[in-house]
Amino acid sequence: MTRPGAARSGARPSTANRLLSALPTSSLLRLWPQLEPIPLNAHDVIYQSDEPMDAVYFVESGLCSLMTTTREGYGVEAASIGSEGLLGLPVGLGAPTMPVETLVRVKGRALRLGEQAFRRELARDTALRDVVNRYANALLVHLLQSAACNRLHALEARCCRWLLGASDRLDLNAFPVTQELLAGALGVRRPSLTLALRTLQRAGVLSYRRGHVTITDRLKLEASSCECYAVVRNHLERVFRGR
Amino acid sequence: MPVAATPNGANRLLACLAPADYALLLTALEPVDLPSKRVLHARDQPIDHVYFPETAVCSIIAVMESGDAAESGTVGRDGFIGVPVALGGDSAPFDTIVQVPGRALRMSAAKFREYLEVSPSMRSLIERHIQALLVQSFQSTACNRLHPLLQRCCRWLLLTHDRVGSAELLLTHDLLAVMVGVRRPSVTLAVQQLERLGLVAYRRGRLAIRDRKGLEDLCCECYAVVQEHLARLFPPYEMEASATRQT
Numbered sequence: 349m350t351r352p353g354a355a356r357s358g359a360r361p362s363t364a365n366r367l368l369s370a371l372p373t374s375s376l377l378r379l380w381p382q383l384e385p386i387p388l389n390a391h392d393v394i395y396q397s398d399e400p401m402d403a404v405y406f407v408e409s410g411l412c413s414l415m416t417t418t419r420e421g422y423g424v425e426a427a428s429i430g431s432e433g434l435l436g437l438p439v440g441l442g443a444p445t446m447p448v449e450t451l452v453r454v455k456g457r458a459l460r461l462g463e464q465a466f467r468r469e470l471a472r473d474t475a476l477r478d479v480v481n482r483y484a485n486a487l488l489v490h491l492l493q494s495a496a497c498n499r500l501h502a503l504e505a506r507c508c509r510w511l512l513g514a515s516d517r518l519d520l521n522a523f524p525v526t527q528e529l530l531a532g533a534l535g536v537r538r539p540s541l542t543l544a545l546r547t548l549q550r551a552g553v554l555s556y557r558r559g560h561v562t563i564t565d566r567l568k569l570e571a572s573s574c575e576c577y578a579v580v581r582n583h584l585e586r587v588f589r590g591r
Numbered sequence: 592m593p594v595a596a597t598p599n600g601a602n603r604l605l606a607c608l609a610p611a612d613y614a615l616l617l618t619a620l621e622p623v624d625l626p627s628k629r630v631l632h633a634r635d636q637p638i639d640h641v642y643f644p645e646t647a648v649c650s651i652i653a654v655m656e657s658g659d660a661a662e663s664g665t666v667g668r669d670g671f672i673g674v675p676v677a678l679g680g681d682s683a684p685f686d687t688i689v690q691v692p693g694r695a696l697r698m699s700a701a702k703f704r705e706y707l708e709v710s711p712s713m714r715s716l717i718e719r720h721i722q723a724l725l726v727q728s729f730q731s732t733a734c735n736r737l738h739p740l741l742q743r744c745c746r747w748l749l750l751t752h753d754r755v756g757s758a759e760l761l762l763t764h765d766l767l768a769v770m771v772g773v774r775r776p777s778v779t780l781a782v783q784q785l786e787r788l789g790l791v792a793y794r795r796g797r798l799a800i801r802d803r804k805g806l807e808d809l810c811c812e813c814y815a816v817v818q819e820h821l822a823r824l825f826p827p828y829e830m831e832a833s834a835t836r837q838t
Contacts, residue, residue, distance in 0.1 A: 416733035419812045426732040438725070441718040443824055447816050448729050478679055484721065485678035488728065492663035492685060495731035496653030499661040499772035535736040575656050579684045586680070 364408040366432045375475045383459040394450040401444040404436035404466045410456015414448045424535030427490045430517025482587040489583040493576050501574040504544045508573035522562040594620045601645035603669045609712040619698040625689040632687040641673025641703045646693030648754045652686045661772030667754025670720045676700045677717045719824045726820040734813040743771045744781045745810035762798045
């Protein structure tokens with residue numbers, strides 16, 4: 349794949365990744381030639397659980413998921429990441445493994461940066477470090493909030509939270525999501541999820557058909573979600589206000 | 592009480608710090624006794640101090656609008672309280688409270704920010720602590736959703752036991768209920784069951800661990816996963832090296 353818009357010297361490259369977009373032009377220009385555009389295909393596994401991470405990925409579109417799987421083989425999503433974020437944050441923390449699997453849920457594309465290059469740039473570029481640090485803080489908020497949410501909140505509310513997050517990340521009101529995927533992300537059996545979706549559909553919040561969800565009433569969806577959606581979103585927006 | 596001129600090994604991050612970097616910290620550190628339930632950081636409020644726990648163990652707790660609360664992370668002598676400050680933030684949407692009373696060293700958030708700029712070794716230690724916290728939160732996300740209460744109690748007791756270093760914990764049922772995210776009656780039943788199994792003894796706010804191996808056997812894998820990652824992030828030789836340095 350050729351690099352998009354690498355073109356004119358001095359011109360600010362354009363990217364859909366919000367972290368890169370938050371960087372000053374000089375930082376972005378230095379990073380740009382080192383970034384390799386790659387496609388994210390649905391079901392691609394970006395990192396296996398506990399495998400060393402050899403690169404980071406600035407997501408430009410699509411939806412990825414960090415999944416924790418228990419010994420019994422049940423899984424639950426710890427966080428989802430889209431164009432607001434970065435896959436492989438632990439590379440920047442100096443210990444690039446995680447006990448979670450990172451995989452692609454909805455196809456898209458990303459800009460890949462090798463492990464060494466990422467570390468080198470973090471060490472010399474304070475603007476990049478600031479943005480990555482703020483993002484790390486937001487991701488930590490996301491994870492800590494999810495830990496409590498998974499304990500305390502009802503399935504329907506968590507389902508709404510997930511759909512709102514996905515809708516924000518994809519910037520779409522209608523997107524593909526199978527019941528199997530959603531049940532897996534929420535850590536429930538499929539029949540329970542089917543019931544939850546049916547309730548939401550009857551309430552006029554969304555419609556669900558053949559692996560596609562359409563949000564029909566965004567305000568109702570927000571009202572049906574637990575507060576965790578807003579908490580996580582507010583902290584995420586701080587990442588981009590900070591500059 | 593003045594702060595020791597060399598790390599006393601009570602807080603692992605400080606123990607791993609290069610001697611020159613520790614010397615720089617000395618004047619800014621202040622020993623404090625932390626009573627049970629003290630709120631160190633209140634949610635959405637500016638963080639004024641960061642803490643290096645020595646014998647105290649603290650919890651990061653998400654309190655929901657309904658008033659229900661659940662613990663999202665445990666931090667003791669293996670870690671540091673004030674991650675948002677290290678990452679350029681000034682508050683978090685969580686309460687950080689003392690669950691097991693004890694000692695800690697604290698410093699002002701402003702001084703800590705300055706210090707991070709000049710101490711690469713502190714920055715790298717804090718980064719490793721953040722990584723450990725990420726691992727803990729990944730595991731809690733799954734564990735809280737998928738594992739039964741009794742196993743979650745075991746996980747919490749084991750993690751806390753490691754951090755306290757004594758077999759007896761000062762612990763009310765109210766507090767344990769928040770730690771594992773259930774109502775108090777359920778936690779009372781769970782503790783009774785652990786007592787019947789001979790794993791713990793509970794009396795008047797004191798929980799004694801009688802059979803640590805038994806707790807580990809009953810626990811879900813989440814305890815082991817978190818500990819393995821912690822051991823990888825902070826290899827034990829660093830603790831030994833710092834202990835030798837003192838003598």
